[in-house]
Amino acid sequence: MNPMTAEQRRELQNVLGFAIAADPDAVFRAVGAFHRAGQIGADRAAVTRAAVGALSLAKRLLAIEEAYATVRTTIARLEIANARGHDDYNLRDLAAELERVGIDLKDDYDIADDLARAAESEGLL
Template sequence: MSWMTPEQRDELRDALAGVHPAAPDLVFDALRAHRASRAYQFTQAPVTQRALDALPPVTRQLLNLETEYATLRSTVARLVVANNRGDDYSLSDLAWEIQQTGVDLKSEYADAEGLALAAEQESQL
């Protein structure tokens, strides 16, 4: 799965200003409406049809994001509870556990490393 760049997220956030997230039922309703429009071969204006055609991949992206988010939350919660019960997990352990779930944070680690290096260099000026 490819992720949006920070610039794309900012642009999308601006475009969605004032729009509330869809309730899960609304996501399913939109997908069912798309399938119904395809099943009955409704003729739509090209822009409307293009938007409807984008719905399944957008819904898949939403599912992928929801799944990854739930995985990260449960992994962090599991290790925090384990530490609270006397185990001694480190951030390296957390990184390893997250990697084992299939969530790839290499890009985020590289960005964080770059920021840390920049902060170090700035403090030396």
């Protein structure tokens, strides 16, 4: 998968303006609207709902692309600093940097901890 460039993200943001990003439930509603709009004999309202859903999905895509770019940039910055001997960053530093730039992994840590605990109790780790 090729990530969007910063220029593409800016252009998309300009097109989308103040459209609201789809929440998880809206993703399912939009996909359902696309499905209904694609059926033979779909009414105009179904097509309109699909078009509105597409805008909110595009806004969600843009938010995901922005977060993805932030993660990639943060990892690259820390790796280059390590490679040039400017510092010796570790995974805890990476986590702190990601949190600083707005990428909150606390829920992911909880899930990973639960999985690790389960694996330990089964003797897998």
